[in-house]
Amino acid sequence: MTSHAIVFHVYGDPDVLQLHTFPVPEPSANQVLVRIRAAGVQPFDVQFRKGLMAERYPASFPQKIGNEFAGTVEKIGDEVTRFKSGDAVLGWVVLAAYAEHVLVSEATLTHKPPQMPWEEAGALTASGQTALTALDALQVGPEDVLLVHAAAGGVGSFAVQLAKARGARVIGTASPGNHAYLQSLGTEPVSHGEGLAERVLELAPQGVTASLVAVGNEEALRVSLKVTKNPERIRTLAFHPLARQLGIAWVGSERSLERLEQLVQFYEKGQLKVHIQEAFPLKDAAKAHRVMEKGHVRGKLVLLP
Ligand SMILES: NC(=O)c1ccc[n+]([C@@H]2O[C@H](COP(=O)([O-])OP(=O)(O)OC[C@H]3O[C@@H](n4cnc5c(N)ncnc54)[C@H](OP(=O)(O)O)[C@@H]3O)[C@@H](O)[C@H]2O)c1
Known part of the structure; x- marks a missing residue:
């Protein structure tokens, strides 16, 4: 089975972002395979694509991109305890979320409340x-x-x-x-x-x-x-x-399951709204980057794989 992800082969302008085909990966013992439904776009992604983060985060081409996502659990490793196939989840990953599938540790995922739309869940976690x-x-x-x-x-x-x-x-x-x-x-x-x-x-x-x-x-x-x-x-x-x-x-961003769960609780209590300015099909990641580069996004942009 194959899957698609956005990659780039050189640093450069938004057009370096290309859709590529990969085999669907298999989860190892403590990993979860998620079919991504929405992935947030961040200024970090733009800076990374341009090569501005190369010192701290050197790319390894063909390089994937994207740090936040929401989706459905497709497969779990033998040692995964908190999730089962079919669960709706949101989570974070390093440089891999602009994709149809992602493999992550269960420690980076939490359950998505049923009332939280995919777009909002995908744009919240980072x-x-x-x-x-x-x-x-x-x-x-x-x-x-x-x-x-x-x-x-x-x-x-x-x-x-x-x-x-x-x-x-x-x-x-x-x-x-x-x-x-x-x-x-x-x-x-x-x-x-x-x-x-x-x-x-x-x-x-x-x-x-x-x-x-x-x-x-x-x-x-x-x-x-x-x-x-x-x-x-x-x-x-x-x-x-x-x-x-x-x-x-x-101040740098620190990631933890506790923080992610806190965010979900604020959302459930109605204290945290997620405004999505625009959603783009995954293949249009370059368009999303062009919008972000203008510097005036209200709330968030998301990709829909
Ligand atoms: N340290 C970390 O770990 C970390 C993590 C995430 C993000 N960041 C950084 O934090 C910054 C914000 O990230 P973000 O995701 O919120 O970016 P963003 O969504 O792209 O921010 C867009 C907002 O910036 C406002 N803006 C543009 N020019 C402005 C100006 N001159 N003065 C005040 N506001 C202005 C715009 O408001 P108007 O359209 O109303 O002007 C727009 O709503 C970025 O520099 C990002 O790289 C750092």
């Missing part, structure tokens, strides 16, 4: 865990006024909702077209661009208590420094040379 990791690093709690830069993006949309669920007041930056969206997530919107610090201080005259930078630009870093009472409570998810210079710490 970006959602990034948002949770960042809030944990900032120790966001009910006393906080949190500023989130790029609040309407994939990570930002999850971060603002998870911070609200912790009882924080949340201010988020976005262009005016995304303000109603942010309000629907319980976030006070401010437009990025000149005068951002003043607009934030109009909303929070004493300054904010914590700040999450989810966009790689100078304005977000400088404004955070200006409006955050304690600069030690600023974290950036995006690499930017200025961050180190300004003493702003970078």
Whole structure:
């Protein structure tokens, strides 16, 4: 039996992403074979495809891509205990999710609630865990006024909702077209661009208590420094040379089953919504990357294998 996956043979523009045919793999003792129904697209994927991550994540061509997915368990290894064939699951993997099939350890999967649509389940597991990791690093709690830069993006949309669920007041930056969206997530919107610090201080005259930078630009870093009472409570998810210079710490995404299960619980309680801007057939991964490269996705993009 054969299966399809997106691969690329050289770093380059979106057109290097090609659909390839592979034999369906067999699970080893502790592995689960998942038939993927939806896979999220992340800025990381774009950076990886361009070769910008080559130092930390060198490609091995033909290279697969994609880190988050949801699907149906097709086959299990002899030692798998938590899943059976036919179960609906969501999970994460390293560089393999733009595909019809993926082999993963059962420790990276959890059960998908029946009411969670495939598209939403496929787009939650990596970006959602990034948002949770960042809030944990900032120790966001009910006393906080949190500023989130790029609040309407994939990570930002999850971060603002998870911070609200912790009882924080949340201010988020976005262009005016995304303000109603942010309000629907319980976030006070401010437009990025000149005068951002003043607009934030109009909303929070004493300054904010914590700040999450989810966009790689100078304005977000400088404004955070200006409006955050304690600069030690600023974290950036995006690499930017200025961050180190300004003493702003970078936060990386940590993955765990516990975090994934927390996200599912927030979703089930109605505290976490997943906005899908657009879904693409798997073969159109290049189109999805072109949209992502423009830098203005609201919520998430997904591929449907
Ligand atoms: N450290 C890690 O482990 C880790 C993990 C995941 C992601 N990241 C990084 O975190 C960042 C966010 O990821 P993501 O998935 O949320 O990206 P994304 O979905 O592509 O973010 C898109 C959002 O960025 C906003 N935006 C664009 N220009 C902006 C500006 N000048 N100021 C403020 N917002 C702006 C857009 O809002 P408007 O259209 O309203 O402008 C849009 O909603 C990326 O740099 C990514 O590489 C890091």
